[in-house]
Amino acid sequence: MKAINSSMLIKMIQMGAQSLSNYKETINKLNVFPVPDGDTGTNMNLSMQSGVKELHQAEGESVPILLKAYVKGLLMGARGNSGVILSQLFKGFSEQLQETEVITPADFANAMEKGVDKAYQAVTNPVEGTILTVAKDAAKQAKMSAEQSNHMIEMMEQIV
DSSP, X not given: OXXXXXXXXXXXXXXXXXXXXXXXXXXXXXXXXXXXOSOHHHHHHHHHHHHHHHHHHTTTSOHHHHHHHHHHHHHHHOOXXXXXXXXXXXXXXXXXXXXXXXXXXXXXXXXXXXXXXXXXHHOSSOXXXXXXXXXXXXXXXHHHHHHHOXXXXXXXXHHO
């Protein structure tokens, strides 16, 4: 697969949301910064579910419209710091793809970088070792992979 169209994008977001839902308790146990509040997975899951709900209302639309709807849902349903950071990651991602109908590996990598920039800007005192670092490292890997290959699945495997 060389690109992501609107129907594939919906499936990817749905699968990501389902995976997050499946592992929310594990994520709750991982969270220790700034305090071990134990609800990071729950907050991210609730935020994602809000985004998915809006995404479904835009089904059949173009990639930019789908992303705009998804981000609106994320922003409106953001819970806790983790939900806000997640919404900002996707807001930057979406902004980078405003004119994109089919997402190539290079588009995806650039959008990830933009998302990371937006998320770091949203946090007053960004701390390494958090979701910000994970996102930054994933974006860096996406960029390297996109430069080496024009294959979406290979890039996704390398990001993971």
